[in-house]
Amino acid sequence: MKLHGLLASLTLVVVAAVGLPACTSGEPADDGDPVAGKRLFTSEGCAGCHAFTAASSTSDVGPDLDAVGADPNRVMAQLRKPGGLMPSYATKLSEKQRTDLAAFVGASAESGKPVVAPFSPDDKRLADCGDGDTECFEQSFGNLVFNDGPKPALDLLQRMLATNTTVASDCHRITHRMGSAALKRFDDDVAQAFIAGSPVCWSGYYHGIVERAFLGQPDDKLAVVARQLCSDQRINSQRFLAYQCIHGLGHGLMIYTGYDLPGSLKTCDGLRSGFDRVSCSGGAFMENFTSSYGVTSKYLRKDDPIYPCNRVAQRHKLYCYLLVTSNILRLEGYDLQKTADACPRSEPAWVSTCYESFGRDVSGMAGNDATKALENCRLAKRHESDCLYGVARDVVSSDAGGARGGRFCARAPKPHREHCFEGVGSVLGSIETTSEALRERCREVSGRHARGCLRGAGLEPAQT
Ligand code: HEC
Structure with a gap:
């Protein structure tokens, strides 16, 4: 966000905090439907005033809802009785619609924000990493990929799965970072990074390449980028890599958009063939049910x-439905x-x-x-x-x-x-x-x- 936008919303947050009704004990809003809430956020004009990553809105008339991090009850209270600057939705919306909005806007703070950052190499090494220090392992394996190439680094990781419990339990996350590092090594050549990889740890390496390839793309360009990303001949000529790439797109879209399931599915729908659409939406649902980043998606x-x-x-x-029991099993x-x-x-x-x-x-x-x-x-x-x-x-x-x-x-x-x-x-x-x-x-x-x-x-x- 630009600085003036940030200052403006900080001021408004203060105003909002003063004007906010003390009531937070209204009925719980956790049975709302965030999918419907997301639609309302746009159709009811919330996006015209509020910045909110999960809705891809950047307006700065009202407070930045990412920064506010309101819980569902607070959103309900605001909609029934706003502080005075925001229009009231007490009669304009039904209770059900308010509940849906609250479920969308008020979902846990970590859901709704992109969780990937570009890889930047440093001089951290595996020998520096203690038990449980996942961040250190992610960075060090990333450095290995960046310096020596994906092959030796992934082989080493594979061997360490048997000997190091931190590596074993966080291997999917670690391989995500390795994919991101590979893209950096190969100057953003997705196909070259793919060919050099392996599917160890549930294909985290491939997901990492794809999610990193989206970085810096505006949301309205994601569909175009998604379509191009896996169409390289070097990927397409091998069915296994083609599947990994497109399925990885589904995971990557979710991660990149901050677990925006409806948005990710929409992008998947824009892919060329039935095989592509299905592999992509499968990846999106899988990421929704079992997040690679430990995020609890609001679409659960x-x-x-x-x-x-x-x-x-x-x-x-x-x-x-083909993946639904992954969710039930966890619950x-x-x-x-x-x-x-x-x-x-x-x-x-x-x-x-x-x-x-x-x-x-x-x-x-x-x-x-x-x-x-x-x-x-x-x-x-x-x-x-x-x-x-x-x-x-x-x-x-x-x-x-x-x-x-x-x-x-x-x-x-x-x-x-x-x-x-x-x-x-x-x-x-x-x-x-x-x-x-x-x-x-x-x-x-x-x-x-x-x-x-x-x-x-x-x-x-x-x-x-
Ligand atoms: C015309 C601009 C405008 C529109 C439209 C609007 N808001 Fe607001 N919103 C504001 C302003 C300004 C504030 C802070 C002052 C206030 O409470 O009136 C605010 C405050 C909030 C807050 C409280 C933030 C906090 O600090 O706790 C929430 C939550 C919120 N709005 C959600 C929504 C939702 C959901 C919608 C759509 C149904 C919406 N707003 C529509 C301008 C708007």
């Missing part, structure tokens, strides 16, 4: 584990039974998808232990089959091949086996490039169940 609700999937536009529901303290029991709270048409998401989490937690994954899918009861399908998809995607998924499905209980193989086929269908290769692969990994696999891959008519 403690009392509604299904939110925001039950509120987003129809075209975004699939990719929201339920990583208790799988409780997580499975929460899926029926989804909208009826999406209950099965929720259990498929559950399968993905079961697979992630079981790792290579197929017996454990089979056992945990039983927690889904009537939806065991959806869970197994989710496990199969997760295994095949993370292997980028069908062998292990095929072995897993062969062990699934008989009534669910066919559907499990459909899961295998659905992912193989996006890996193999010709239908001959796909048929061949399905026969190879699923033997007698090849039809299930082919049906999943879209090569056989669906069962009715």
Whole structure:
């Protein structure tokens, strides 16, 4: 913000503080819908007076709402009875609308602000970093990338995962910083940084490149930048890198916009192909549910584990529901039974998808232990089959091949086996490039169940 703007809002904050009603005990506003609140913020003219990063507004007639950091109750009080300079919204808006606005404006202070800074190298080294000093590890690994290149630095990190608990527990954050450092090393050449990297620690390195590539871009340019970022031939020629780049865009957009989920999804919607739109929105939802930066997104609700999937536009529901149990799991303290029991709270048409998401989490937690994954899918009861399908998809995607998924499905209980193989086929269908290769692969990994696999891959008519 410019200096005069800052001074003006400081003055107004003082005025506001004096004029503010003492009442903060009104009914709690935490059941508001921030998605609706964001729309109201623009349509009701709040953006015309207030700077607020989460709404991309920079006006300085009223106080800077980032600086004020009002909680929901304070926003409610202000809307009912403003200090005198701001128009009253006591009758202009319904109680529900005020509550939605309060949920948007009053969300925790850290949500709604960009959390990335450009990387600047210094002379900090790994040997300087003590236990728990994440910032030191982030910077030192960044320095290594900047000086020696990503490859040796990522290899070292991979080795240290087994020996250093700070590195292991904060590795996703550390790799974010490494991606940012790589972009600096390669003079902002995104493709070169991508090619030099690796997906260690849930692809944090790729996310770091992308989020850093947005820095300094005005919000109305994000869509253009997003479209260009991954279109380089060197990235596009490798399906795996193309996916990482576009999926990373979704994460990067969220981080860069301060967890603006509606805005990020809108940018994803502007991408070229269906594959791009879907990979990007998946990244945005994932970042919303499990933030790389420990930020609690305002597009989450403690009392509604299904939110925001039950509120987003129809075209975004699939990719929201496919990840929804990551959110439920966290809210339920990583208790799988409780997580499975929460899926029926989804909208009826999406209950099965929720259990498929559950399968993905079961697979992630079981790792290579197929017996454990089979056992945990039983927690889904009537939806065991959806869970197994989710496990199969997760295994095949993370292997980028069908062998292990095929072995897993062969062990699934008989009534669910066919559907499990459909899961295998659905992912193989996006890996193999010709239908001959796909048929061949399905026969190879699923033997007698090849039809299930082919049906999943879209090569056989669906069962009715
Ligand atoms: C015409 C300009 C204008 C508009 C429109 C406006 N405000 Fe304000 N707002 C102000 C001014 C000036 C103040 C400080 C003095 C006051 O309270 O009247 C203020 C104060 C606030 C505060 C209190 C800040 C603090 O210090 O606690 C909040 C919260 C707030 N506004 C939110 C909103 C929301 C939400 C909307 C839209 C529904 C909105 N404002 C619309 C000008 C405006």
